[in-house]
Amino acid sequence: MTTDDDPKRPADETPKGRPQDQMDAAAVEMEASGHGGMSQSExxxxxxxxxxxxxxxxxxxxxxxxxxxxxxxxxxxxxxxxxxxxxxxxxxxxxxxxxxxxxxxxxxxxxxxxxxxxxxxxxxxxxxxxxxxxxxxxxxxxxxxxxxxxxxxxxxxxxxxxxxxxxxxxxxxxxxxxxxxxxxxxxxxxxxxxxxxxxxxxxxxxxxxxxxxxxxxxxxxxxxxxxxxxxxxxxxxxxxxxxxxxxxxxxxxxxxxxxxxxxxxxxxxxxxxxxVSTSFVFLFVLFGALLDKAGAGNYFIQVAFSLMGHMRGGPAKAAVVSSAMTGLISGSSIANVVTTGTFTIPLMKKVGFSSEKAGAVEVASSVNGQIMPPVMGAAAFLMVEYVGIPYFDVVKHAFLPATISYIALVYIVHLEAMKANLQGLPSAYEPKPWMVRIIGIAFAIMMICILAFGIYGITNLVRGLAGDWSPYILFGLLMIAYLGLLEIASREKPLKLDDPNSEVLALPLPGPTVRSGLHFVLPIVVLVWALMVDRLSPGLSAFWATAFMIFIVLTQRPLMAIMRRINGTAESVHSIPANLRQGVNDLVDGMIAGARNMIGIGIATATAGIIVGVVSQTGVGSALADVVEALSGGNLLAILFLTAVLSLILGMGLPTTANYIVVSALLAPVIVTLGQQNGLIVPLIAVHLFVFYFGIMADVTPPVGLASFAAAAVSGGDPIKTGVVAFFYSLRTAALPFLFIFNTDLLLIDVGWVHGIFVFLTATLAMLLFAAATQGWFLTRNNILESVALLLIAFTIFRPGFWMDMVAPPWDDLPPAQLEQSLEDAQVGQPFRLMVSGLDAVGEPVEFRVEMPVPEGETGADRLAALGIETIEDGDRVIIDNVAFDSPAAEAGLDWDQEIMMVRAPAAAPSKYLMYIPAFALLALVIWWQRRRGGAGGGTAVLASA
Structure with missing residues (x-):
């Protein structure tokens, strides 16, 4: 960025591109906050x-x-x-x-x-x-x-x-x-x-x-x-x-x-x-440290500012995007806050955000980085072990909520800028209309998809033709891509991170900024490719990505020096040995930084292991379930709410990895156990994501909120106020777990491509409407009725089945004697539920529900046998006489001598998405009413970002 250091400018002159009222507000804010908080050394x-x-x-x-x-x-x-x-x-x-x-x-x-x-x-x-x-x-x-x-x-x-x-x-x-x-x-x-x-x-x-x-x-x-x-x-x-x-x-x-x-x-x-810390996490942390030493951290920040800095509240939007990119490789919300916040928070204050709001935006976006795949603060690899599903599935299930949450945060920042009539930073180029930008983004995404499919096709072709030689050929193609991107970068000026407290005259141009570091994307592509396409283990994937990153750290400086010499830049070829030495120094520094970043994580996972050991040795998990059940009275929403609060309390002051270990060991079994007894049957990954989301919210929530204290230290604001504002910005993150517990489509469970795109679009719209309701601003300032209406619309779009189930129940409750007949009438693959009575692990009577897919079979008896169940009838009672080993029934938790109390067979019901009709009609009414009050001129459409 270009900065203004002119000492001759009169003290009362307004800097270019900044309204006088914003300057006065910023001056007052700086004075109130102790001139910007902590020094860089602090x-x-x-x-x-x-x-x-x-x-x-x-x-x-x-x-x-x-x-x-x-x-x-x-x-x-x-x-x-x-x-x-x-x-x-x-x-x-x-x-x-x-x-x-x-x-x-x-x-x-x-x-x-x-x-x-x-x-x-x-x-x-x-x-x-x-x-x-x-x-x-x-x-x-x-x-x-x-x-x-x-x-x-x-x-x-x-x-x-x-x-x-x-x-x-x-x-x-x-x-x-x-x-x-x-x-x-x-x-x-x-x-x-x-x-x-x-x-x-x-x-x-x-x-x-x-x-x-x-x-x-x-x-x-x-x-x-x-x-x-x-x-x-x-x-x-x-x-x-x-x-x-x-x-x-x-x-x-x-x-x-x-x-x-x-x-x-x-x-x-x-x-x-x-x-998990030994096998997977260390290498990912090391990979992130090497990527940062190579200059990728600065590159991410500069790219975000070049693309979004000129928009309304642009630095705040850039903070969200840069924190998202940093969160891809970071295992610490506090490190994310300080790494990006030292640059973004002063610039947010520069365009009119208060110290607390600037810090809160950074906190919300940095903590959100802990739920963003592929690393998820190292919790993704723990989930692989605890949930027992492949890493690919963990990333697939976690991706949509995290992405929607980030999009909503950008929109929240935009609404804050609209309410305060804030402007962006001055740009060196004329911004294009937002519709043109959306089309450009869509075209860029399409080209990336085409490129990805092209690479996938070439890879398969090489492997099919070259056989054992294919790894060497693919490595050669990767080197060609690396050299090509380096050559592109060598034609641009090196990126420098300017002083954010200096006056900004012009943002960097997007094109040159993006081109100056495209080679940093390659190791991330290698990592994601190995994990998601080749399906290598997380440890081996991280090893190959780290090995490639080591190669880049050692070679990028001398190769850039040679290429700049060829391109006729001022850099001398005699600097190549010095650049090579600097590359070796960067490698050593990165290896040391990666290990030092891992100290806390290694200690945290070991100490959290004590808690896991106590749970397995004493059975405290089932005891905690009894406590939650007694407090909730068996009410499903009360159970989830109490579990969320307990996750927040247990997560206070803990790093992400230890946080997830503790809440998953203690509280995930509570939801599973009590959910089965009260009609909530959801995949285990949904339960683990639920407690994980609320566990990391402890980094935001006062009085402990470590990330809020770190952001306040940078901004000079009050840490408690920063935490409170960040909590309100993070309400979307707190709402998502309740939504995907009841609507697992949000986790892309058993969802195809077309349906997945539909879920993404509708869920994003719903989350933006939820943000508009909680922020009190849509096209213009909301009144109470409009906020309530927006909340109702958002809930309906998120969970249309809630209303449809009232109109047409999805289940027929049948007596147990009709078990075989109901199985015969059901379609293959449909969910089929039983209410069962038996004894729990300590011999106490308990009722619970199980769900199994309807298997293949010509008759109900055949399908019952395929499930692995043998029953006997005793009058009106149906008793499970035997459960086949390793059968669907055994996996669902059924056992001999249990009694089937009720059969819940799937019923024919209209599509739940019909509820979108009244929801969108109500949305049209809200839009019409706000436009009538002047929202069209001074406000913004839902999807506008500038």
Whole structure:
């Protein structure tokens, strides 16, 4: 961007392109906010303290941290590559790699994260080892108290000794090195432990006690107190089960059982969560770090501003788009806020947004990045393991809600700009009418689709003709594309990120800006192609994408120097060695940054594993379901609302990965269990996305809202007000989970291409209308009736079946004696439901519903056998006599000796989409009424973006 640094301009002169009233408002805002919030060095320290560690001592200690971080990245690349199997060297199983992964994370965390010394932090730091030492003693056998006390006292003494920010004292070195040993314990003694499964010896328990205490302390340092408190509470619950209220009581566990379950096996700390962090997440974080070091982060921001900066409230729209692109590769909402916010927030304030609104836009768009595939804050890979579906399906199901949410956020920003009559930044070119731009966007999308299909066809052709040589040929074609895009980029000026606090005279031109970094898109294409087309594992896909990214980091600078020399630019060919050295430096920095970004995630997944271990060991999930059922009275919406609130509470202060692990382990089973009992039968992925969405909303919501505090630090606004405004901007994200729970079409479940496009268009329209209603502005300012009408229209478009089911119920409730006949009358593939009575896992009577597709078969008896069910009749009662192993009935949860209470057969009903007719008629009435009041001239159509 071009900036104005002219000191001769009179102080009262209005800068070009900015109305005087906006200048006055901005001046007042700057004064009120402390001149823009934190300094850049303070912002950098904020990011370091939350993501990479705030301590990088000088001298050999600092170099040790950097070298270990670099080695961690090399280790992760090694285990993800095919090289160990090709060379038959260094082949490790999953348990061994998890052990080494945690050893790296804990060592670096103790060295890189100094402990906070605030009174609250100090009290927590002392309380946790004291409480856990007492509980370990309570659960221990006689004669074990002395070494437990010794370990607890040693950890407590190291905590009280202090934790300076500028050097690493000897006691912290001791904590770091002991952490390495306890983390590597199951790797070092792998064979011995395998020979005594379930029978831990004293040595195992000593290591487990030390490991749990050290892990809880390092969690406090790296992630703050929230996750440490939650994990400590769950561990306490494990020991104190008999003393809990009856509804959540259990028999209690001994120290031997807890040590074995949490540290010696893969049920707790070294469970699935840490395994996903080891196998998948690290490589994606490393890929993002290398992409950022190569210049892609700056490129995304510049492209967003060149395309959208000139629109009404343009910087805010650009903030949304750049955060979306950054969110594709980022695993942290806080890092996303600070990375893009340091540039976008001052520019939003420049065009008239208040500090709180500017920060709130950045918070809403950055947190939204955590629900955007393909990474989803690393939660996508955890979902693969927890839900048991392919990665491709996770991305497919999560894509539509995330995209709709971002489109709605852009529209919310537009409405805010309309309400305040804000303008965009000055542009160096004449903007085209919005209809022309929409046509241009549609044409660009069409060309991208044609290009994608062309690449797909060429790839298949090469593989069909070249056989074993096809990988080499495809790599050659990729290199040609890379060199071609580099040559295009070399003809443009290098992008520079200007000072956002300087006056903007002109935005960069879209064409040159886009062309200057097209080669950054290639590694993302490689990643998405490997994941979505070739269907490689996430780990292998990330490895190949990262390997290509390493190649780009090393070669882009010298190749650009050569090409610019050929093109006749001023850069000298003698700068090629310097550019090559700079590429090597970028690679080393990227490898170190990737590892340091992973410290918190590695610690979070390990500590969250404690919670997962407690859930599996104590059965607290079913107890929590009883609590929710008692509070909700069995009302379905109340169950979902309570689960959403609990997800928000449990997610407070947790990073995205730990957040999802906790809410999915505790609350997803609650919805599944209580839903079955109350008629809600939805795919498991919908349930996991539901709790995930509300879990990450905790990053927005006061009083904890970490992302809101980070944005307020940048903007200089009030963090609580920023969080409140961001929450209202994020209402669309809070509404989506309730909608896709009842209408799984939004998750593209069993939806074809044509229907999928229809769902996308209608759902987007509905979400824009919802945004217009909640923001109080459509074509002009809404009155109460218009806002209510828009909410009603949006709900009807989202869930037309709600009204149609009242007119024509989709189910016929039949007595159980008509089971076979109803199966025979139903169409193959239709959903078929049964209400069943039986006993739950603890022997209590329970009623629940199951849903199965109607199978092939000539008669009802044939179809019943295909489902795997054998029944006997006892008067009017129908009892399940047998359920075939691995049959649809067994998968649905049916078992012998259960009683079928009711058959719900699908009924013929008119299309639910007929409800769109009255909805659109009401929308036309609202549009007509607002235009009558003057909305056409000063307002905007729903889909207008400028």
């Amino acid at each position: 912002i950098d320290e904020l990011v370091a303290s939350s993501d990479t560690g705030a301590r990088t001592p000088a001298g050999w200690v600092g170099r040790t941290i950097l070298i270990v971080a670099f080695c961690w990245s090399l280790f992760q690349l090694w285990i993800a590559s095919p090289l160990p199997f090709m060379l038959e060297i260094g082949i490790l199983n999953d348990t061994e790699t998890r052990s080494i992964h945690l050893a790296f994370a804990m060592f670096l965390a103790y060295l890189a994260y100094p402990a906070e010394r605030t009174p609250v932090q100090l009290v927590l730091a002392v309380a946790v080892p004291v409480i856990m030492t007492f509980l370990f003693i309570v659960g221990a056998d006689q004669g074990q108290s002395w070494w437990i006390l010794l370990i607890g006292a040693a950890v407590l003494a190291a905590i009280l000794a202090g934790s300076p920010k500028d050097w690493v004292p000897p006691w912290e070195w001791a904590l770091a090195l002991i952490s390495v040993f306890v983390a590597l314990y199951i790797y070092i003694f792998y064979d011995a432990i395998a020979g005594r499964v379930g029978r831990p010896i004293t040595q195992d328990m000593v290591v487990a006690v030390a490991g749990l205490l050290l892990l809880l302390e390092v969690t406090r340092r790296a992630l703050g107190p929230a996750l440490m408190i939650v994990a400590t509470a769950f561990l306490a619950y494990t020991f104190l089960g008999p003393y809990m209220p009856d509804i959540i009581a259990h028999k209690g566990n001994s120290l031997s059982e807890v040590a074995n379950h949490q540290w010696i096996t893969t049920e707790g700390v070294f469970g699935i969560a840490l395994g």
